[in-house]
Amino acid sequence: xxxxxxxxxxxxxATPFAASAAKTGNTxxxxxxxxxxxxxxxxxxxxxxxxxxxxxxxxxxxxxxARHFVHLPALQxxxxxxxxxxxxxxxxxxxxxxxxxxxxxxxxCLARGDKAKLRKLPDAGxxxxxxxxxxxxxxxxxxxxxxxxxxxxxxxxxxxxRALGPRTAMMFYLNKHxxxxxxxxxxxxxxxxxxxxxxxxxxAADVPPKENLxxxxxxxxxxxxxxxxxxxxxxxxxxxxLLGRKDLIDAATEAQSPHGGIGRGMKVGKxxxxxxxxxxxxxxxxxxxxxxxxxxxxxxxxxxxxSKVSGVNAxxxxxxxxxxxxxxxxxxxxSKTKVSAKQVHDRLIAGDPPIYTLLQGRGRxxxxxxxxxxxEHRVVAxxxxxxxxx
Numbered sequence: 001x002x003x004x005x006x007x008x009x010x011x012x013x014a015t016p017f018a019a020s021a022a023k024t025g026n027t028x029x030x031x032x033x034x035x036x037x038x039x040x041x042x043x044x045x046x047x048x049x050x051x052x053x054x055x056x057x058x059x060x061x062x063x064x065x066a067r068h069f070v071h072l073p074a075l076q077x078x079x080x081x082x083x084x085x086x087x088x089x090x091x092x093x094x095x096x097x098x099x100x101x102x103x104x105x106x107x108x109c110l111a112r113g114d115k116a117k118l119r120k121l122p123d124a125g126x127x128x129x130x131x132x133x134x135x136x137x138x139x140x141x142x143x144x145x146x147x148x149x150x151x152x153x154x155x156x157x158x159x160x161x162r163a164l165g166p167r168t169a170m171m172f173y174l175n176k177h178x179x180x181x182x183x184x185x186x187x188x189x190x191x192x193x194x195x196x197x198x199x200x201x202x203x204a205a206d207v208p209p210k211e212n213l214x215x216x217x218x219x220x221x222x223x224x225x226x227x228x229x230x231x232x233x234x235x236x237x238x239x240x241x242l243l244g245r246k247d248l249i250d251a252a253t254e255a256q257s258p259h260g261g262i263g264r265g266m267k268v269g270k271x272x273x274x275x276x277x278x279x280x281x282x283x284x285x286x287x288x289x290x291x292x293x294x295x296x297x298x299x300x301x302x303x304x305x306x307s308k309v310s311g312v313n314a315x316x317x318x319x320x321x322x323x324x325x326x327x328x329x330x331x332x333x334x335s336k337t338k339v340s341a342k343q344v345h346d347r348l349i350a351g352d353p354p355i356y357t358l359l360q361g362r363g364r365x366x367x368x369x370x371x372x373x374x375x376e377h378r379v380v381a382x383x384x385x386x387x388x389x390x
Contacts, residue, residue: 040376042357044323044368051230051237061278062271079273089217091249094276096266097240098204101226102143104263108251109170109198121262122148129167133181136174175203176322189221198223205322207232235279239272295326298369298377305381309388311337328367344387
């Protein structure tokens with residue numbers, strides 16, 4: 001009996017797979033009535049496909065939260081205290097997603113808790129510059145500039161040192177581009193601390209491993225770190241976490257709804273706040289090693305099918321940072337196969353059901369099995385193989 005119970009608990013913990021097990025009947029009908037077709041997600045925890053599937057315990061917590069009124073500032077405070085204790089970080093808050101975290105973190109560093117300055121934004125005054133590396137430019141700069149910040153882009157350590165000054169309010173770091181930047185995280189943080197400048201780390205998709213949730217603050221020394229709730233943690237898509245220094249978290253809380261100012265539109269409902277607490281509680285319990293074994297098994301199954309396609313090199317790939325789980329990588333010489341990566345990509349989307357994968361340039365497609373349910377990975381493998389001979 002103990003062996004059976006342990007097996008069931010492991011199986012339930014190993015998935016979004018757990019979320020798929022909760023499906024009953026034609027749940028896709030809610031989309032079909034709107035004329036929108038559900039798809040197979042071979043891209044991973046991407047916003048454009050809805051992030052992730054929430055497990056039953058998260059859905060139950062949000063459903064319970066929706067049945068009562070509560071004072072939101074008090075809920076945000078208590079939830080933040082609970083999250084900080086769970087993750088062993090100085091302070092925490094639930095935000096409207098990782099992008100919203102960038103904005104409220106920027107506001108916190110511009111205003112530093114001064115409510116008069118907060119209300120004047122985007123007129124940020126003299127200290128309004130945010131420094132980031134050229135290799136860390138990602139398209140999320142608007143989340144900072146809308147608060148009144150001026151983004152200063154540097155490439156080398158020498159450029160960074162020249163850019164630092166009394167106008168510097170924050171130093172922005174894009175975690176997934178750690179290997180691309182000329183100034184690595186330890187030096188980035190050290191330089192900032194020597195000058196009393198807050199550092200922000202955008203680590204939106206950077207769990208697993210779960211230790212990242214506290215290591216970037218406690219070990220690496222970032223003052224503020226953002227995670228997406230609806231990616232690897234399998235929480236609400238419209239929620240995120242901002243972790244770090246208590247004075248800055250307090251200042252960021254004032255910058256977000258239901259308070260006024262720049263962040264008023266970045267609303268986090270009572271359901272998402274409670275849902276994120278349930279998400280973190282669950283995530284810390286999950287057997288992540290068992291989850292990785294399951295994903296590895298899926299990729300291995302797919303390899304037996306797609307490896308038979310002539311001219312295609314298929315292998316398992318685990319990204320170094322962000323979405324750090326087993327993927328299927330296909331590479332081929334388009335001039336020899338006469339089939340382009342875009343053609344394969346488009347054929348998969350045109351099929352029934354549509355399949356979305358990661359198009360990575362000429363002769364290269366990556367497939368994430370992380371957010372697939374049941375035997376979807378087998379469907380994808382067959383369709384991939386067929387796409388080369390269509």
